[in-house]
Amino acid sequence: MLYGPEFAADPESVYRRLRAYGPIAPVELDPGVPGMLVTDYDVALEIMRDQARFPRDARRWQEGIPPECPILPIMAYRPTCNLTDDPLRSRLRKAVTDTLDRIDPNALRTFVERSADRLIDRMSPQGEADLRTDYSFILPLLVFNELFGCPAELGDRMVDAIQEVLKWENSEEANMTLALCVLELMALKRENPGQDMTTWLMDHPAELTDEEVAHQIVMLVGAGSELAQNLIINTTRLLLSDERFAGDLSSGSLLVEDALEEVLWTDPPLANFGATYPVESFDFHGVRLPADQPVIISFAAANNDPLTRAEDRVGNRAHLAWGIGPHVCPAQGQARIIATVAIEKLLDGLPEMELAVPAEELTWRPGWIQRALSSLPVRFSVPPESAQAPPGARYPVTEPGGDTPTAPSATEGAPASQASTPHVPARWWRHLANWWTGNAD
Template sequence: MTSPYEPGATPPPGCPAHAQGGVAAGPADALAQGAPAPGGHPLDQVEGHSLVRLYDPEFAADPHRYYAYLRQYGALAPVEIATGVTAMLVTDYRAALELLNDEATWSKDSRAWMETVPPDTAVMPMLGWRPNALFNDGDVHRRYRQVITDSFRLVEPQELRARVRKTADSLIQKFGATGEVDLMSAYAQQLPLLMFNNLFGMPDEYGDQLVAAIGGLMDGATPEEAAAADAAFSAYIMELVGRKKAQRGADLTSWFLDHPNGLSDEEVVAQIVVTMAAGNEPLANLIANALSRMLSDDRYYSTLSGGALTVQDAINQVLWNDPPMGQYSAHYARRDVFFHGTWVRKGQLVLVSYAAANTQFGEVSLDSGSGSGAHLTWASGPHACPVPRHALVIATTAIERLTAWLSDIELAVPVEELSWRPGAFQRALTALPARFTPITPDQAGATPWDNSSSPSTPPDPTSTRRPSASVG
């Protein structure tokens, strides 16, 4: 069987192919003998064929097989990201890097594109325009981004680690005595949100409210459930901002409000929402995907009691080969452009596949440069992740804390039986069942119940100065 990382892979089920040779009949073929003038939608060239659907369970189960097939189109390939919603997907590393750093050709503003798709499409929450750092260009983007980067600089790394340890311990206390746990729902998905609740300045008792609201937004089975979750999240944000407008603290919300860039209340809310939304899913998936690697590989398993491979190794492997967001970085062409062998029309949605670009020349192993930091998982250019160091501190500390308390933890099912949540953007496990020797509050030695490293809210402010006006 052809390796999913190598050219020449056979088309996965449901993909368009030439009858003669199994090669995709798409833009790469149409443009092989010269670049025609842009004359319509680039996907018209494969009209009548079924596109690779990034939201199908089959794609979630084995995305690298589909990436190998999509590469046969060239640097960009047509895909479907929701029913009736198409995009061009960048699978080439060099093309991705060029796009991410070219503000003159590509825009992040999705408003014109929104008029071309159904307003209730499933991907609208991820792509719909808002007045935040993610969906704006130029000076507007820099003004918003600076508020986020300047404010996070006021979070001391040592204090951040202490807060993560405290939050991790509180979660481990809930399942430590049971001997079994779904690490996805009970740990990885909850820890980032509890951290945001803390960092943005809400009392600990509001953490469960935030977890429930975001969980409903992600997994609402019906439109009514999704609407209820959205209302709960909105109520949480409004109360958060209201509290901080009445009384400032040493927290991100207060620093957003007081930043010299002078954001309006609406803009402050928008930056809080995008920080939580853009931080939660990737962080949860990074923690879970790294744990799944550690618990399914004997080299990592021995690490739990002092082996050679570390938590950082597992995280690097995920960032290269299984990014927590397989593809995102939505961009829209400012004009018709011939880009790496394919015409892209003005306003066309183009996504970057970090996973495909990172593994363009094969899976990245621990001895092939995975520590070099050149992966694209944090994106690149003006819209790169604004706080990657904070994300790494949270993920690393969360995993270290879990494996320190539960040193014999292992997967409860074979790794081949783990399933992945369908979706056009994320690389997320549906569950991560694990088992371990139970721990109890009254056992000999230190436990999560009596060894918390710091209070959830420090007695002394981390910083009371206003953020500087330096460019972030």
């Protein structure tokens, strides 16, 4: 089985046992929910490139899944470019990639730097911190609030809901909360459009429906914020615990990029996903694949397939952490910028940083989709004459006369809107909420 603390603590031992079944192994995704897990690198490549035999549409599968099943909100069909097939996939992906292409990488880097500096300024007088709750969780949230033109309080609620969905506890309720947050953001941008991804998606020539826009936002914010925080934390853990890196944390960006690439090979933040659903049963590489049963790609297991693993991976980007083929991650460039800059700023801003507990005592959050630490406690030197950071806000706050940590998200221009939430027609709101939960009228 892929659920529970045992899998989270040592997934590699589970992958080793599953390889005895061949390139694809039967697994239990949740109590009573079977699936097939791909652990072979070459077979994973073949599946991800074959849309005809391995479609992404989950609707036939989810007909037999109880609505209270905690993995359903994560795996259920949504009209997003990563969970649909052509021709819809191509139209949605065009809107997403065009929107991402409008983000200026230099402006994004500047905003990440400013936000990181403010978070580090709040941590540095303490001499210790949990880098997950104090840094890696908050930083991507600030970035995505900016990119989507989302007020901080609304963004806070949105990412909290995503966190609850990924815990697989009360995920049905959290899924509805997430839907309402996204609809609220869309209503705000409909009345107050700006230079932000929400507005660009709504105005794209592909003419996405309201439902389609809402689901692309969830995909981008959910995957982006959760996986960015995991990539930051997993890479920082490696830098602080592996003797190949820990001896020289002052060597600059090349060191960070090498460590980040190592994590994408060994501990990718999205460990198992890319679910496909064969519409009929057939034999594939000596394994019988049942119809309408999930075939999950284990990016982590395939990356470390003993038959294809290379000992020297420096400069090698042939891992599967971003996916491959028609569903390859469209935002990997932005994710690299966020993670690399965030880690570089940590190493520069917290001198003599070290783990506060032995690396083997760190614990991982339950769940088979993400590879995520529960916490990353560290110690570091306190700068001389460092003022006590003010308690309170979850986000970096702007003192009177201070600089707001806001940089243009795409073109030189507007910060995220702080306008009050506009009135939303009840009928429009109810229609979209019903659509989200599969009860569209």
